[in-house]
Amino acid sequence: MTKLQNAIIGGVRAVLGQVPASWLPGGTPDPLIDKRVALGGQQSRIDGPDKVRGAARFAAEVAMEDLLYAAFVHSTIARGRIADLDVSDAEAAPGVALVMTYRNAPRIGVPPPIGLTNLKAAGNHTLPILQDPEIHWNGQVVAVVLAETREQADHAASLVRVRYDAAPARTRFEEGKTSASMPESILVERNRLDKGNAGQKFAQAAVTIDGVYTTPWESHAPIEPHAATIAWRDGKLIVHDATQMIHATAGSFAKVFGLKAEDVHVSSPYVGGGFGAKALWDHQILGVAAAKLAGRPVRVALSRASMHRLIGGRTRTEQRVALAADADGKLTALLHHGYGVKPRHSVCDEGFSLTGRSLYACESFDIVQHNVELDLLANSFMRGPGETPGTFAIECAMDELAHALGMDPIELRRRNAATCDPVSGAPHSQSAMMEAYDLGAARIGWHRRAPRPCTRRDGEWWIGIGCATGTFPFTRMPGTSARITLDANGDAHVASAAQEMGMGTATVQRQHAADRLGLPLERVTVAIGDSRLPFASFAGGSSQTASLAAAISAASGKLAIQLMRLAGNDTPLAGLKPNEIEFAEGGLRSVEDPARHESFASILRRAGRGELSAIGESGAPLEVLKYSMHSTSAIFCELRVSEVTGEIRVDRLVGAFDCGRILNAKTAASQFKGGMIMGLGMALTEETLLDERTGRIMSTSLADYHVPVHLDVPDIDVLWTDIPDPRTPLGARGIGEIGTTGVAAAVANAVFNATGKRVRDLPLTLDKLF
Structure with missing residues (x-):
């Protein structure tokens, strides 16, 4: 299990005590998984028109x-x-x-x-x-x-x-390493993992690689x-x-x-x-x-x-990854040690060392990270915290191991794909990582990749293709609430203090509520973004969609019971139990006899009510106590490197994602592409420049801190398996951060395939190539 899952578990146990086994989820799929109407469609964001017109007030x-x-x-x-x-x-x-x-x-x-x-x-x-x-x-x-x-x-x-x-002042990374601390936990997961005598198995292995990978301090630039x-x-x-x-x-x-x-x-x-x-x-x-x-x-x-x-950002990291495998490419040892900057006053753990615990099956693990406590601005969460720098190190190391074995990098991953959690042994809730690799490899044209570096060339340009795995845990926050109000016309109004940051929260939940209540989209409104509305947790950890979906589902269940009570005996629904009815056609109807139907407006009118409301909560995420729950991706990059200047030009990025059910293809594609662009910036341009003599940040503008702009971004294709996760609301897992993880490694691996030069230090600037 991952840091976020364990943190949530810690919160659940703190409130509820040790959770009895009988409380664990049974894995019954949400009925809406197989009942798509509005969900899954290409719906535009409902906040788009106001933003385009300038009517949205920030x-x-x-x-x-x-x-x-x-x-x-x-x-x-x-x-x-x-x-x-x-x-x-x-x-x-x-x-x-x-x-x-x-x-x-x-x-x-x-x-x-x-x-x-x-x-x-x-x-x-x-x-x-x-x-x-x-x-x-x-x-x-x-x-x-x-x-x-x-x-x-x-x-x-x-x-x-x-x-x-x-x-x-302590402002120098190298000096800080000499007195770095080793925390007992990263978030709430035990920091040190020592399982299976990894040191001995590494020493005895047929094939090994051992490298140090560094990622720079990165700043937010929304x-x-x-x-x-x-x-x-x-x-x-x-x-x-x-x-x-x-x-x-x-x-x-x-x-x-x-x-x-x-x-x-x-x-x-x-x-x-x-x-x-x-x-x-x-x-x-x-x-x-x-x-x-x-x-x-x-x-x-x-x-x-x-x-x-x-405003803090992603911490600087230095990670040593050592992998050992037998002659057939099966991993026998995974060692992941490293340093990350965490000032004593900071509250954020950059859990890069937690990445390798869930991706691949391995006989042994030796994993630990240390905090370098400098006198700097507190670091903080940045899209895909932990997993983003962590996948750069792990996935570059996997590419190096494939090269040492003379094996196709995808085949190496196929041979080591985990069928359960590699550390705890917990079953996956749903996992189709290699199906994502098959989709992405077909789209990028993986068969065109040269097995040996420095093989493909077009004039002064060396051409390479690389791949990498991305990963991010499923999270669902307890306590998130939503209120559904039915008015006299039978229209529904959903309200929750959730956040809209451009990812389409209100849009997707409008689709969800319409399907859940059996209403057309135009008869559903969603209000968010205000603390006077029912409580919602933060928008982070790719958790908001699942948390809010669970709350809306719970509210709809309460609403159905209230409607049945209001309907009384003078209704076609008389005598039916809650499990014998369903929402449909703007009202309730019998599951067995659809002709027995009454609209919301009719029920409210007969009861003399102008409206009816119910509030539902997401509940404790008990599914993470039983299952290992992760989204994964297969990221592919095709690029050119100039033999003359060392310039890198990325021609194509392909991301194939296994994230459960996709709820809105249009907003999902936007989220995936946005995450991949952020990963491209990490790979090629982004670096917060620090004067280590004074602790002063020097790159304090968008002229000095380089994020990708339109001309930097290549063609990006996104695909997904769209396999529902039966243990999550709507069968969906979060997608906000999975798009970023794995991208930097895919770019670095493509550079190696093009040039034969292995660069382990981000960003991949031309001075590091020649």
């Missing part, structure tokens, strides 16, 4: 009267304390209403850290925020300036004068910068935030500012990209504190530079 676009604009002053040292702070020139600057420092800031509590056992917490680090003169990383906020316009605030911020007493529009009204807090964890953010605000939960309102109907970054960081807390101090609403909209200094 966090930095909410209108408020008497609004002030915030600008931040960042520290320029990595560790020490403020010796002198002069804000007089800033306070005297035109339009300035307030300069807030640790001297005059309200008392602010430390936000509760993000955790899968506390879904109302969203903090990313454990440090006090503007409460003392101490400096913990280069870029920490030391002053907040509020002014009538953003330009005035930015100008005044440049007038703040700060003098520091610097202290020795199209919408982090922002919030904040107001205090009659002692209550209103925050329009760009967040992917609405209730967790609201709960954290309540904790930090000593408020009742009902006195905090967080709204976030649209988020312009999250990927793990849109949680609770210092800027929202400081904005709320400044608004309270100034007595006026405040807008915080981070610049790209401030985002890089305040």
